[in-house]
Amino acid sequence: MFSDRYNPRETEPKWQRFWEESGTFKTRNDGPQPKYYVLEMFPYPSGRIHMGHVRNYAMGDVVARYKRATGFNVLHPMGWDAFGMPAENAAMQNNTHPATWTYQNIATMRGQLKSMGLSLDWSREIATCDPSYYRHQQKMFLDFLANGLVDRKKSKVNWDPVDMTVLANEQVIDGRGWRSGALVEQRELTQWFLKISDYSQELLDALQTLDRWPEKVRLMQQNWIGRSEGLLVRFDIAPASNKTDAREIEVYTTRPDTLFGAKFMAISADHPLAKSLAVGNPGLQAFIDECHRMGTSVATLETAEKKGYDTGVRVTHPFDPNWTLPVYVANFVLLDYGTGAIFGCPAHDQRDLDFANAYGLGNTPVVCPLDVDPATFVITDTAYDGDGRMINSRFLDGMTIADAKNDVARRLESETLDGRPRAARQVNFKLRDWGISRQRYWGCPIPIIHCDDCGSVPVPEDDLPVKLPEDVTFDRPGNPLERHPTWKHVACPQCGKPATRETDTMDTFVDSSWYFARFTDPWREDAPTTRRVADEWLPVNQYIGGIEHAILHLLYSRFFTRAMSKTGHLGIAEPFEGLFTQGMVVHETYRSPNGDWLQPAEIEMRTDNGVRKAFSLATGNEISIGSVEKMSKSKRNTVDPDDIIGTYGADTARWFMLSDSPPDRDVIWSEEGVQGAARYVQQLWRLIGQLAEIAAPAGTPIKDISEATALDIRRLTHRHCARIADHIERLRFNTAIAEIRKLSNALSKILGDVQSPEQMTPQFRLACREAADALVLMFAPMMPHLAEECWERLGHSGAAAYAPWPKVDPALAREDTISIPVQVNGKKRGELVIERDADAKLLEAEALKLDDVQKLLNGQAAKKVIVVPNRIVNVVV
């Protein structure tokens, strides 16, 4: 007997070739079936794919293949997020052109993805660095400009001195550039902005409609948008204390109800008043400098003491001209938010309390919890920010917080100061406009020409795309477009005079904010989208990617979709109907005695007295096994997808990746685990081989099955079909796989129990045919190559990729006999095996008959019997 081994190294390329040559996964926009768009976040072409990609794309492929099998016209495309800094860094290091580097990487990674056997429509492949893509982006920029969605303004920006570029606020992490790690400086530049803040309220409101998004992501976006309702209040500067031209200070507060608890006012170190007061006040200037030095790092601020500098200026209380408050410059007040000035109510804000305690400013509680006596209510170290009634607040006393807020607002709104109301209600958002200007080469050029006479002039549509010049060098930092000898010099499209091109390029988040729409008709040359086609496919039904994009990419895409709809390129609001954020791939770490990290590939595992130990393959020395961590180059705990696929095959890699953990949690990649998956591949291959020998011919209709064993097989099959489909629908790949294993285990057992050829009746053979076909089709989304090979072995002529998902007969899937636990006083004491839907009376009677129950009843009658049909019987003694 020859060894019945499945060889993925031969089989996988064979079927990949078949799918490619047959155009199996090409998607027609005019397909008659209902549409389903599944998309995984497209990769940056960094050079090689990593295991995180394998996990991401394996999940998406299961969904794509499953949906195709259940009758949908599935769109499942792939492309490249191909602009960005690494290409320029590589250009500097290796003296290669960013385009060369990028397209080489794309070629490598495309090959790697193809070796995974993904059911992608490669005819729709796009790369964002290709002029055929970014020309449309330039067109849309101009459309946005014409529709008031673009702004050009001077603003203080985060300047990364190493990368010589501007960073979005979001790209500054702990005061450092998110890529270079350099300390970020503040610079004033004229920048292009997309007016995402016009959509703050809408982006916030529409989060509620995204019911197939993780709650966590919606919450993160909600906090990011950061809506607050508050009051702008103008405080007069007491003339006697005034040292500048300013006559008032305006604050923004969300707690106007606490106005009678005010003890001080604090302004930001960047506040105009602080700046003018610092002139001729070295002490204040020193304090302001100190604030700037402190930086904005969260870690610093967390531990930083609340500090302030008394300016000597005093403001009068809006409700009492005889009541003045000291004005401090404080290190915890931000200029960007509100007005850059606050009034401090120490009793009801922890930061204000910390500050007041440090400077001996005292506190007066003005909100008293309902269950506390106001006479004894005292604040010392912990501010009270809960609900309650107003106290110590004159005309507000006794009111609820909400009523007090309204009352204060009403009174101050109606009061006039210098011809304007004393206060105004205002809704504030944290969300700021999206600065898209980047001072670099490898990005989409902003299609604008600057003319001394005409200002910023859009590049005429006929002149699009504005292509990047190819003859550039990277021997110096800064933007090669800026120093290119000819590229930026053009005639003004309006007046014809010499003018210069905008040399900034767009943030790469712009590129990824609409690629999902381009996939719907990537062949369209004269427009970004074909509106009808895009509106049919969109929104993406299932989007899958990493949690790291929870805010930026997803929020920008939501904005962009609206902006594209406003400019006529789309007719929808939300780009992603369903969102799934998958967990990371993590691995053990290995460290040699001298502290060097070793790669998993450099390690051999052995078991010594039941204890796992690691040894270096090179030296044979024992290596200590460290904690499980995210795969990273620094810890060298990475495994290479090429190696894994070369050794075990893509199916095994995909299977293990999906089987071992819930998809939203981290999965630990382990050699033992992947070997287990490889064993199972062989097990399935043998099982299908056995079934192929005895099964009725392919295509034999199945009906009139009455024999017990055959019926058992059918029930088993249909029951599992129903469950597996349900798990996949809910993206519970790990439990779907557990069910598949249960089915194959059960079928193996049944075949093993067959003693004689007489037991293989025609009915039995028919049931085996049905079971084998179903099993193969159900693991096909995870292990498509093995499935094709098995499908062929089972005698089918067409490919498994075209076969419909097994149809479930509900009558067969339902269990007629079930076992119901019987408890006495909540503890399980027995079990009833009884027909499904038996009524409560019968269940109770049968349960009371059980020996174990009788014994515990000890001749007494039960106090109470709880019966939940099909669930449980509980006898209370």
Place this chain on the structure above:
RNA sequence: GCGGACGUGGCGAAACUGGUAGACGCAAGGGACUUAAAAUCCCUCGGGUUUUCCCGUGCGGGUUCGAUCCCCGCCGUCCGCACCA
């Protein structure tokens, strides 16, 4: 500091959101086959007792006939953040 999530065997996890805790797998141990190994197959596998039960879902309470699930209070781990007034 603020916000969120999570805590179940040696390990990854399951358990229809109140109804048999530990499915499925990994690791381990024992056995069969083999000259041997690999592969394969069978058995055991939460703890304590040994053939009767008892204890077990981070800890302490509570609600309930019944709690991994709900409530209150702790402890621990992880993640996000722009001190957002």
